[in-house]
Amino acid sequence: MKVTAYGAAGCVTGSCFLVENEKRVLVDCGLFQGGKAMDALNWEPWPFDPASLQAVLLTHAHIDHSGRLPKLVKDGFRGPIYTTAPTAALSRILLLDSAHIQEMEAEWKTRKNLRKGRTPVSPLYTTEDAEKTMTLFQPVSQDEVLSLSETVHFRFRNAGHILGASLLELWRGDLNHGLKIVFSGDIGRKDQLIVKDPQPIFDADVLFIESTYGNRRHRNYEESVAELAEAIRYSHEHGQKVLIPAFAVERTQEILYVLGQLYREGTIPRLPVYLDSPLAIAATEIFRQMVHEFDEETQEILRQGHDPFNFPELVFSRTAQESQALNELKGPAVIIAGNGMCTAGRILHHLKHNLWRRGCSLVIVGYQAEGSLGRRIIEGAKSVRIFGEDIMVRARVFTIGGFSAHADQEELLQWLAHFTNPKLQVVVIHGEKKIATTFAETVRRRLSLETTVPELRQTLYFDEAEKPTAVPAMVRPRWDEVLAAVEARVAQARRGVDLWAERLDADASEELEAAVRVFVRTLERYTGKA
Numbered sequence: 001m002k003v004t005a006y007g008a009a010g011c012v013t014g015s016c017f018l019v020e021n022e023k024r025v026l027v028d029c030g031l032f033q034g035g036k037a038m039d040a041l042n043w044e045p046w047p048f049d050p051a052s053l054q055a056v057l058l059t060h061a062h063i064d065h066s067g068r069l070p071k072l073v074k075d076g077f078r079g080p081i082y083t084t085a086p087t088a089a090l091s092r093i094l095l096l097d098s099a100h101i102q103e104m105e106a107e108w109k110t111r112k113n114l115r116k117g118r119t120p121v122s123p124l125y126t127t128e129d130a131e132k133t134m135t136l137f138q139p140v141s142q143d144e145v146l147s148l149s150e151t152v153h154f155r156f157r158n159a160g161h162i163l164g165a166s167l168l169e170l171w172r173g174d175l176n177h178g179l180k181i182v183f184s185g186d187i188g189r190k191d192q193l194i195v196k197d198p199q200p201i202f203d204a205d206v207l208f209i210e211s212t213y214g215n216r217r218h219r220n221y222e223e224s225v226a227e228l229a230e231a232i233r234y235s236h237e238h239g240q241k242v243l244i245p246a247f248a249v250e251r252t253q254e255i256l257y258v259l260g261q262l263y264r265e266g267t268i269p270r271l272p273v274y275l276d277s278p279l280a281i282a283a284t285e286i287f288r289q290m291v292h293e294f295d296e297e298t299q300e301i302l303r304q305g306h307d308p309f310n311f312p313e314l315v316f317s318r319t320a321q322e323s324q325a326l327n328e329l330k331g332p333a334v335i336i337a338g339n340g341m342c343t344a345g346r347i348l349h350h351l352k353h354n355l356w357r358r359g360c361s362l363v364i365v366g367y368q369a370e371g372s373l374g375r376r377i378i379e380g381a382k383s384v385r386i387f388g389e390d391i392m393v394r395a396r397v398f399t400i401g402g403f404s405a406h407a408d409q410e411e412l413l414q415w416l417a418h419f420t421n422p423k424l425q426v427v428v429i430h431g432e433k434k435i436a437t438t439f440a441e442t443v444r445r446r447l448s449l450e451t452t453v454p455e456l457r458q459t460l461y462f463d464e465a466e467k468p469t470a471v472p473a474m475v476r477p478r479w480d481e482v483l484a485a486v487e488a489r490v491a492q493a494r495r496g497v498d499l500w501a502e503r504l505d506a507d508a509s510e511e512l513e514a515a516v517r518v519f520v521r522t523l524e525r526y527t528g529k530a
Helices: 036-041 069-074 085-115 127-134 221-238 251-265 278-289 296-303 320-326 347-354 373-378 409-416 433-447 480-503 506-526
Strands: 002-005 017-020 024-027 055-057 081-083 137-139 152-158 166-172 179-183 206-210 241-245 273-276 314-316 333-337 361-364 383-386 389-392 396-399 425-429 450-452 459-461
Touching: 024 166, 069 085, 069 127, 081 085, 081 152, 085 127, 085 137, 085 278, 206 409, 221 241, 221 251, 221 361, 221 396, 241 347, 251 273, 251 278, 251 314, 251 333, 273 278, 273 320, 320 333, 320 347, 333 347, 347 383, 347 389, 361 373, 373 383, 373 396, 409 433, 425 433, 433 450
Parallel strands: 024 055, 055 081, 081 137, 179 206, 206 425, 241 333, 241 361, 273 314, 273 333, 361 396, 425 450
Antiparallel strands: 002 017, 002 459, 017 024, 152 166, 166 179, 383 389
8 A cells, every 4th residue: 555645744734645555545635824835835736636536535624634625626526525524514614715715815816917917817716616525525423434445444533633523544455454554633632622532543554643743742721721811811901902813613612612611710801702703603603513522521511501602701703894893992802813823814904903012912822834924923023014014013922832622742642652563653744844753753762663754745655464363453452541441340330230139129130130240241351351
């Protein structure tokens, strides 16, 4: 089997991996983001024929993983796009929004070109292309093994990153004896807000793992919440605004979750919060429709009668006129607007009107790619150019990594340590080159695993794996913590037998006890205790 990295190699964005054996499958098809040089990569011809692909396997909805799908369809792809139901729902609003941006940018460049006597500019893709793309989506369940052919199989598992985000297991050949490749997609953090924890994977021959934050540790959640509260109090005292550039999916909902919590606790002063993003508003509505995907902590908030994404101070700003009115608003307020890297969208207007004001707070809660405006600001730029005007940076800048939906170095290593194959080949992707290299070296040093950091467009070849037994990976005991958890269940079942024997009549007790003892023996057999 061979895999070619056509994105997210030597950089974070543009996720796109062509997997070839008797089938040609694309894993993700995202936009490159982070300045003119990265954007230019989106316009390059495909190094493969889109019509030759049998399928696309999409790990999640973020544009750096899904944003070139309409271009793929525009250029001839007609196969199925497999992903989870939440990812399909979120991809629809994100891809339509991206298509609108492509059309608006092309229109602006065309007007500029015509004034200079040059030719019109076509968009990367259109809204019609995005609509055609959505007809190809085929939602599937996580944890279900599906087949593309007799020898190619795949399964999505929960990645704990954003709603619907998945790890991808891909097999060539027999599920027990063939080659197994795992793509991490973007891995979330344990105990992250809203979504469930990442699923541990125990068995693989090759792992493509992200390394966005592979060289650092995040602040913990409590410190991050305290810093956000500090930013709000600071600007409230100075009568200025708090600006939060946030990605529409997951990050915005997490910030709303935290702000609602802070208001309920009385930790911050009462001031209006404007969600100035039609896309984020639409994404929040999708979140509300998928409460079954939430983790236990968020479910508990719902059981207490609270909406985790709403509170009395929250105001939705949908129209351009409502957004513009915020720039005339006097007094302190919190404004959450896209996009998350400050490269486009309504946040640019708010930065232009407020970044130069002392007392303003700029709260960065997401990854800032190389070349982005947000990256320049957090690296200490004294002034930045916005809409052709130089704007002084006098606002207080808060960089809060604890709200990141990406695992940090230690969390990545902890997830990676679940794999039991000492010959696992680790391919480090989704990271700036220096960071990916640092993480690869750390994996070699701490876990003694072979690592590779591919270049963009590099092809990697993997041989068939030889498995020692035909025991299915889902049955074989896989890790100490799994063994401990099962043993705890055995003990719990035994206690249940005694309790039921006391409470039920003799006949019912005897029948129930026999059934439970079968269950106990089954668990013992799988843990090697029979």
